[in-house]
Amino acid sequence: MRTGRGVHAAKRIDTQLVSPQTKWLASRRDWTAGPSSCSIVHSLSETRAKRAEASLGQILDFMSALWSLNHGLGSLSKRMDLRLGVTGPQRLVVRIVGHFSEVSAGRLASILRVHPSTLTGVLRRLVQRRVLRRRADPADARRALFSLTPLGRSLDRLRAGTVEAVISRALRRFRPAETAVAERVLASLARALEREVAGARRRR
Numbered sequence: 001m002r003t004g005r006g007v008h009a010a011k012r013i014d015t016q017l018v019s020p021q022t023k024w025l026a027s028r029r030d031w032t033a034g035p036s037s038c039s040i041v042h043s044l045s046e047t048r049a050k051r052a053e054a055s056l057g058q059i060l061d062f063m064s065a066l067w068s069l070n071h072g073l074g075s076l077s078k079r080m081d082l083r084l085g086v087t088g089p090q091r092l093v094v095r096i097v098g099h100f101s102e103v104s105a106g107r108l109a110s111i112l113r114v115h116p117s118t119l120t121g122v123l124r125r126l127v128q129r130r131v132l133r134r135r136a137d138p139a140d141a142r143r144a145l146f147s148l149t150p151l152g153r154s155l156d157r158l159r160a161g162t163v164e165a166v167i168s169r170a171l172r173r174f175r176p177a178e179t180a181v182a183e184r185v186l187a188s189l190a191r192a193l194e195r196e197v198a199g200a201r202r203r204r
Contacts, residue, residue, distance in 0.1 A: 066189075076163050085129065086155055088163040093122055094131060094148065095164070098156035102147040104137065113190060131155060 055061055077088035086094065096111055097103055105123060109116040123146060126132040131152040137143040148156060159165050171179055 073163060076166065080162060083161060084155065084158065086126075086131065090122055090126055090131075091155065091158075091162055091164070093119070093126065094152055094155050097132060097146055098148050098153065102145050104143055104145055106143070108146070113187070126152075 056064065073088060080091060081087045084091070092112070093108065096108060100107070105116055105119055108123075109119050112119070123132065123134070127134050127146075129151075130149050132146045133149050133152075134144050134146055137145050174182075
């Protein structure tokens, strides 16, 4: 059995064997009260696992984003039609015609990357609403030229509440190089879809 002096000596020896780091950790009462490193790592692992489960894969995730974008464009386009009298696509045509002062349907289709027949209904409605003025090309009577009317010019100057305004605000968050990459991706997808549709028509 140890004497009192021996017990005190043993305690001093035990204290000396404990490293300074261990002493510091033991003195930090709030350390033991907080979450342990194991629990933090476990929480991070669970978060990553949940994100992985939420992902549908590259293709489906991208298609989901496109679907959301298409829905948003359609919703705002309908709202523009009610408030401004033109839809999103019609407003885009107005902006392009205003940029060139006067332009042919073929040139418009080339800029918008669509078949000329796709624009026939859009141009007809804009002429009927007196947003566009249509006249025959003096050099070729078979070709029509379009320009803005006074109403069209007022619509061309509008910014608030348009698809253009929303896209402009969103693109401010990205560098021009990033926007250029996104544009190339979307253009590539559009061309691939056009080829698929054209091929399906030929197979009929």
